[in-house]
Amino acid sequence: MKSLQDAVGNLKGVGPKRVADLATLGIDTVEDLLTYYPSRYDDVTPVDLATVKDRQKVTVQGIVVSEPLLTRFGYRRSRLAFRIQVGQQVVLVTFFNQPYLEKKVKLNQPATVMGKWDAQRQQVTANKLVTASDQAKAGAGAIYPVNKHLRQATLKGLIKQAFDDYQNVIPTLLPKPLRDHYRLLDRRTMIHDLHFPKNATVAQAARRTAAYEEFFLFQLRLQAIRQANRHADGNRILYHNDELKEFIAGIGFELTDAQKRVVNEICRNLREPYQMNRLLQGDVGSGKTIVAAIAIYATITAGYQAALMAPTEILAAQHAEKLAKVFAGTHVHVGLLTGSLTAKQHRELGKAIKSGDVNLVIGTHALIQDDVDYANLGLVITDEQHRFGVNQRQRLREKGDQPDVLAMTATPIPRTLAITAYGEMDVSVIDELPAGRKPIETRWLTVSQQNQALHFLRDQLAAGAQAYVVSPLIEESEALDVQNATDLYNELAEYFGPRYRVGLLHGRLSGEEKDDVMHRFQDGQIQVLVSTTVVEVGVDNPNATVMMIYNADRFGLAQLHQLRGRVGRGDRQSYCLLLADPKTDEGKERMKTMVATNDGFVVAQKDMELRGAGDVLGNKQSGVPDFKVGDPVSDLKMLQVAREDAANLLKTPHWDEQDENQPLVLYLHRHQLETHFD
CATH class of the missing domain: 1.10.150.20 (5' to 3' exonuclease, C-terminal subdomain)
Structure with missing residues (x-):
């Protein structure tokens, strides 16, 4: 069958x-x-030129009233020109570099062309000669992304x-009540009309159905995970409250109100009998790490292990170093598990994890390898959540007996999209910075103002500060006219030397070389660190007050905001200097946004408007797929409605036993979700 x-x-x-x-x-x-x-x-239906705007893409049909004239110039370059009469108008048609069309254009014969309309010159710059067979075939205008x-x-x-x-x-996947309510097509008609539409109106109706179907199916999968987790027997992590209060009191600073609120939400989840599955959002420097530390400490006082997974070895090592200091003198024993351990080190640490001697394991994807066994894993934390997909989040769960999950991200996501994108998770937001943090002052300078920026940088160094200088590329690239890190390092070493020492950090250095450069920068032996975006995460130096970014228009807003967050971590005023001559309106808009606000959520909203949700959330790696039809930004309302509809369906008693919903049940099972239905 x-x-x-x-x-x-x-x-x-x-x-x-x-x-x-x-x-x-x-x-x-x-x-x-x-x-x-x-x-x-490409709509092959001819249009009325009286209704067409200048520069609009059009299909024009008329009678050829002049002999086609072919002019050749340069290597393989040509221009074919002829005139057609459209009603009472005579229109000039021009084809570039398609000389073979000359034989297909006949005087006094009908011709249909597609191209761009120039209203002032009354001409079409054409790219396609539409044949009779094109017009006879339904859907001939469909254009697919190919390679x-x-x-x-x-x-x-x-x-x-x-x-x-x-x-x-x-099979039709969408339940009939939803199709009727929103006037949507059955799936067979939708697929037909997307590929072979009779006209633009038909295609648009099919795309509307397809967008909703994509959102609904995605949300159904997330909501099914959420429901399964709610039904699953979790661990009641009954932490020692007095011991936890004593630990928080010994941290050495007062938590912000936002941190206190989030800690309470997490601790309440830990004590509940089902799995926690919570996303913790907080801007750079908002204090997510100490919140994670409190959750870890609570878990360990109850006799469980905790694991923290970071996307890079640099970030994992930094977490291990920072948390080892936070937990000094307590019964928390930290182990760092990364791919760069020797086989012997990996084996020994594996034994300590399995026995429970190490009760806080920090590492990269190595944490979810098959040969890593935990004694009693109660809490799993992922840092930089947007870099891990739904499947990786699920694999982490399987490492313990229903461990609680806390996912952290320093990439702010507009709240509506966060709740919708991570539909299987509860969302907590740290929306204030610690007291005393001075806002970073951001300035946009043109490349011609580079000397002005370097003078400013020298003044900061003279006052005892340190600086990052970021470049997009490691080596010379003919394709991109951008300053590269290696040349920039040589240039700045000459400019600042011998008084100030300049270091170089990029992704092609070995792990040991990176660590050496970073430690020398943090110890103050290097004053200026020239780097690629390796410093986007994983470098923390409170004495660094300047972030200078060359060719800043080459970076996305989220990345610029992450880079800016490397400074402003101490008591002194910090600065972010953007050197850029953006050629596009979008590039200029990014620079203006960075200067106007330090609020990561405002930046994220703007980034989403400019680039789309897929890129903001990390695209393929994120929980949000690269949707084929729907756009989570422009169709956000539809995405939210689909989320509600999916949740309501799963709450309907015996929905999965109804005959018409069997294709949907099969769809969920095919996606390998161990779900429990009401």
Whole structure:
């Protein structure tokens, strides 16, 4: 029996090479092929030029009234020009570098062209001559994202074949009440109308259904995880309250109100009989680490182990060093588990973890390797949450007997999107900075003002401060006209030497070399650290007061904000200098945003508007996939509605026993979720 889960190799004429080619587009099954939707449409329906705006893309149909004139200039460059009469208008049509079309254009014959309309000159700069067969084929205007392995025509033919062969086994996943309520299409019609629409209106209706379906299915998976975790028997971590209060009192500073609120939320979760699954958001420098330390200490007083997973060895090592100081003199024993340990070190630490002698394990992805066993894992913390996907979060859970999970991120995400994106998690926000923190002063300078910036930097160094200077690339690149870290290091070493020492840090250094440079910077032996974005996370030096970023317009807003957060960690006023000559409006907007605000949530909102949610959340690595149709930014309301609908469905008694919902139940099981339904 046919199924959408059939491999694409089942289609006629699809051999091993074509299977491999399709795999490069992420297409392995018939369903993958049928849901590989067009990125846009070239509407072949002719338009009335009286209604068209200047520079708009149009399809124009008329009678050829002048002989086509082909002019060649330069290597493989040509211009084909002719005039067509459209109603009472005569329009000039120009094709560039398509000389073979000359034979297809006949005087006094009809011609239909697609291109850009120039209202002032009354002409079309065309890119396609539309044939009669194009206009006869439904959906001929669908344009797909392809690569060097597959041509548009080949992909279209395979999609047409798949639809013809499998249309009768396409199940509708959305429940009928939702389809009726929102006037959505059944899935077979939706897929047909996305690939082969009669017109733009039909295509738009299909895209609306597809966007909602994507959001609903994604939210259903997240809500199912959430419900399963709520039903799962968790550990009641009955920590010693007096001991915890004593630990907090000995920290040496007063927690902010936001930190106290978040600590209370976490501690309440620890005592509850089901798993905690909480996302902790806090801007750079808001004090997430001490909140994590309190949760760790509470867990260990109850006799459990805790694990903290960071995305890089640098960050893991920094956490281990910082937390070892925080827990000095307590019964917390810290172990650092990373990929750079020798086999013997890994083996010995593994034994100590398994026996429970090490009760706080800090590391990278090494923490979730198969050969790492825990004695009694009660709490798992992930740092820089946006770098870990849903599956990795699930794997962490499996390392213990239903451990509580706290995920931290210093990448602020607008609250509405955070709640929606991480639908299976509760969300806590530290929305204030510790007392005494001075806002970082951010300035945008043009590249021609570099000397002014360097003079300012020299004054800061003379006052005893240190500085970061960040460059986008390690070595010379012909493709990008950007200052590279190696050249910049040589330039600044000459400029500041011999009075001030300049260091160089980049991703191609070995772990030992990076550690050596960072320690010398933190000890004050290096005054200026030239670096790539390696310093985005994992370097903490309270004496550094200047962050100077070359070609700042090459970075996204979130990354600029993370880099800026490396300074402003001490008592002195800190500065962020952005050197940039942005060529685009978006680049200028990013610079203005950085100067206008220090609030990471404002920055994140702007970043989301400019780049989209996928990039803000880390794209493929994040909990939010790169949706094929829906846009979590412009369609945020739809995403939130889909979240409510998914949650309501899962609360409906026996929904999974109804015949019409069986395709949905199968969908969830196919995604390997161990869910429990009401």
